[in-house]
Every structure is written in structure tokens, then in C-alpha cells.
Amino acid sequence: MNIEEAIDLLKSKGYKATGRRKDILSYFNEADGYRTAKDLISHLEESYDGISFDTIYRNLHLYHEVGILESTELNGEKLFRMNCTHHHHHHFICNECGKTKEIDVCPMDELLGTLSNYEIEGHKFEIYGLCPGCKGA
Incomplete structure (x- = not known):
């Protein structure tokens, strides 16, 4: 946006x-x-x-x-x-500086089969760690 x-x-x-x-x-x-x-x-x-x-x-x-x-x-x-709602994605978030990297893979694609009797109303998937800039510092 x-x-x-x-x-x-x-x-x-x-x-x-x-x-x-x-x-x-x-x-x-x-x-x-x-x-x-x-x-x-x-x-x-x-x-x-x-x-x-x-x-x-x-x-x-x-x-x-x-x-x-x-x-x-x-x-x-x-x-x-x-908000970056132009397409479905998730984020890697740096614990040090807060920078993000988009992740286009969605774990829900794999989980939908195991939740076939459930009504899913939303989900959130984030990975936390250090970006290359903070990792090297």
C-alpha cells in the first residue's frame, strides 16, 4: 500500500x-x-x-x-x-533491526489436507532471526 x-x-x-x-x-x-x-x-x-x-x-x-x-x-x-496486501506472503523478521524479507511459500498449502473438517478464518506465519547485515555485525 x-x-x-x-x-x-x-x-x-x-x-x-x-x-x-x-x-x-x-x-x-x-x-x-x-x-x-x-x-x-x-x-x-x-x-x-x-x-x-x-x-x-x-x-x-x-x-x-x-x-x-x-x-x-x-x-x-x-x-x-x-500493509503489503498485493499478494499472499509471509515474512522473515530480523530480531535486531526489524527489517523484513517476504516469503512466498505458505505452510498452509501443506496443512489444508490435515484440517479438512475445520473452517480456517485466517493464519499468520513469521520466521525470526538475524538478517545478513545484523548477523555480520
């Missing part, structure tokens, strides 16, 4: 696309991988003196709720990234 698509989605759901909300979208659009609320607030403090965690969390929750951001949990902390 790009910034224009995200803004259109926000507006279609009845939300305003304020300058702050656009800056949040821009941050995640440029980020390579998952980022925390702390990462975002550190970035926004340069432009918005005194921005609160409440404001950040409200917007992160809103973006996640409407489908702009996807989230995961790593070491007990929630992380976010722009």
Missing part, C-alpha cells in the same frame, strides 16, 4: 488526513520493516514538539484497524509496518 492509497482508505472510512497523519504514513512508507511506537515518536518529535504517546497509539490503532498497517509482536512489543 502506498501513501495515496492509505489516505484514500482513511477518507473512505470517514477520517481526516491531517498533516500529522500523513507524516506517520510517510514514516512507515519509507521504513524498511517493522517499527515500534517508540521509533515513530522519536521520528515525529523533530517536527511535533511534545507529541504524546496517546496520539501515536491512537493513530497506530486506527491505521491497523482500517488495514493500512499490519502488526506483529516481537519480544513482547507490538511493531507495525505498511
Whole structure:
């Protein structure tokens, strides 16, 4: 999802696309991988003196709720990234820097036969470790 698509989605759901909300979208659009609320607030403090965690969390929750951001949990902390729903895939996530690599293989393809009497409503598959840049550091 790009910034224009995200803004259109926000507006279609009845939300305003304020300058702050656009800056949040821009941050995640440029980020390579998952980022925390702390990462975002550190970035926004340069432009918005005194921005609160409440404001950040409200917007992160809103973006996640409407489908702009996807989230995961790593070491007990929630992380976010722009939703990349153009095709079905999963992620390798670096434990050190949060960068992601798409994985096009889906383990559900193999599991569907063993769950034939079940109604599957969704799934999530993530692999955690160190990316080549962090592994060599």
C-alpha cells in the first residue's frame, strides 16, 4: 500500500488526513520493516514538539484497524509496518533491526489436507532471526 492509497482508505472510512497523519504514513512508507511506537515518536518529535504517546497509539490503532498497517509482536512489543496486501506472503523478521524479507511459500498449502473438517478464518506465519547485515555485525 502506498501513501495515496492509505489516505484514500482513511477518507473512505470517514477520517481526516491531517498533516500529522500523513507524516506517520510517510514514516512507515519509507521504513524498511517493522517499527515500534517508540521509533515513530522519536521520528515525529523533530517536527511535533511534545507529541504524546496517546496520539501515536491512537493513530497506530486506527491505521491497523482500517488495514493500512499490519502488526506483529516481537519480544513482547507490538511493531507495525505498511500493509503489503498485493499478494499472499509471509515474512522473515530480523530480531535486531526489524527489517523484513517476504516469503512466498505458505505452510498452509501443506496443512489444508490435515484440517479438512475445520473452517480456517485466517493464519499468520513469521520466521525470526538475524538478517545478513545484523548477523555480520
